[in-house]
Amino acid sequence: MVVHAKPAALDQISLVRSAEPGGGAASSSLFPGVPAVDLSGPGAAAAVVDACERFGFFKVAHHGVPARVVDRLESEAAAFFAKPQAEKDASGPANPLGYGSKRIGRNGDTGWLEYLLLAVDHHQAAAAVSKASPVPSSSLRSVVLCWIRPPVRSTQPLFYLLKILACGVCREAVSEYVGAVRGVAARVLEAVAEGLGVAPRDALSGMVSGAASDGVFRVNHYPPCPLLQRLPDSCSVTGFGEHTDPQLVSVLRSNGTPGLQLALRDGRWVPVPPDRDAFFVIVGDSLEVLTNGRLKSVRHRVVANSLKPRVSMIYFAGPAPEQRIAPLPELLGHGEQGAYREFTWGDYKKAAYRSRLGDNRLDPFRRRV
Numbered sequence: 001m002v003v004h005a006k007p008a009a010l011d012q013i014s015l016v017r018s019a020e021p022g023g024g025a026a027s028s029s030l031f032p033g034v035p036a037v038d039l040s041g042p043g044a045a046a047a048v049v050d051a052c053e054r055f056g057f058f059k060v061a062h063h064g065v066p067a068r069v070v071d072r073l074e075s076e077a078a079a080f081f082a083k084p085q086a087e088k089d090a091s092g093p094a095n096p097l098g099y100g101s102k103r104i105g106r107n108g109d110t111g112w113l114e115y116l117l118l119a120v121d122h123h124q125a126a127a128a129v130s131k132a133s134p135v136p137s138s139s140l141r142s143v144v145l146c147w148i149r150p151p152v153r154s155t156q157p158l159f160y161l162l163k164i165l166a167c168g169v170c171r172e173a174v175s176e177y178v179g180a181v182r183g184v185a186a187r188v189l190e191a192v193a194e195g196l197g198v199a200p201r202d203a204l205s206g207m208v209s210g211a212a213s214d215g216v217f218r219v220n221h222y223p224p225c226p227l228l229q230r231l232p233d234s235c236s237v238t239g240f241g242e243h244t245d246p247q248l249v250s251v252l253r254s255n256g257t258p259g260l261q262l263a264l265r266d267g268r269w270v271p272v273p274p275d276r277d278a279f280f281v282i283v284g285d286s287l288e289v290l291t292n293g294r295l296k297s298v299r300h301r302v303v304a305n306s307l308k309p310r311v312s313m314i315y316f317a318g319p320a321p322e323q324r325i326a327p328l329p330e331l332l333g334h335g336e337q338g339a340y341r342e343f344t345w346g347d348y349k350k351a352a353y354r355s356r357l358g359d360n361r362l363d364p365f366r367r368r369v
């Protein structure tokens, strides 16, 4: 008989039951695969709404973001994560911004990963992107210094930022990439508004594009986890525990290593085949509320890979802290009360920081009938 003990190096990290490929026979008809939408093609708005209603998830094909913008940042990220641990630690701990390793958030969540979490100032990002080529490097440096702003009352991420800025092309790679995926998020939200018949067309996209909007950018690195081979096939090691993203939408891009999984509406987990050339869009809690639950945020997680590293880059499109998040009146019937109580993004974000990753953060805001 083979006895599998959990290796000591995984002590802090929880194991999860492996997803069945395709979610198992019973749900393969429920999940024919990740829908792909061409945002500039005919019927894009209806296709986006359909995918968001069914899965809260889809991938954008033919997005128009040049491969060189993505590849450049991916190799910058790989170079950062390849640095000696002490050098990376000098840029942390993530509080909540900066470099983090194994710990996610402040409330005991752990995973087989390390990451960088940065806040984005849209106004300055736009300036950095539009000026990226003609501006001499020294002035770009000051633009980007403002653009990636440190959290109030913490000097550590600033220290990290100075380091990242000192590492040459990195600052431009980040600004180019974030400018591009911010555009993808806005196009997706315009398609959602159009598909749901919400006017004006920028009713949703405008929330995440203004100068005060709260964009966050995260790069995750999941090192190979050879210890997985000592566990039974039915077990996986948590890379990033299950959760929903709190913002309106997240735009995710990963290298070719699998690991991302999503929960279908019936609770089954299905693996998402990686696609280096696509952006995956994840519906977040705030979009669920704004659409009065017609689009639902999707639970997702990442499991470790035994042999290959996974690198993912995610842009979280959030609104300004004062933005009121409540069901849009156009989506309510005459005299109908929304299914959620109103909150501001700032309050929701604070509540999210206080919660565990897997908590259902929307529950306290659901109106009971």
Ligand SMILES: O=C(O)CCC(=O)C(=O)O
Residues within 6 Å of the ligand: 218, 220, 240, 245, 252, 254, 260, 300, 301, 302, 312, 314
């Ligand atoms: O790394 C991934 O593929 C997903 C990570 C994720 O869900 C997140 O950072 O919110």
Ligand SMILES: [Fe+2]
Residues within 6 Å of the ligand: 243, 244, 245, 250, 300
């Ligand atoms: Fe996520």
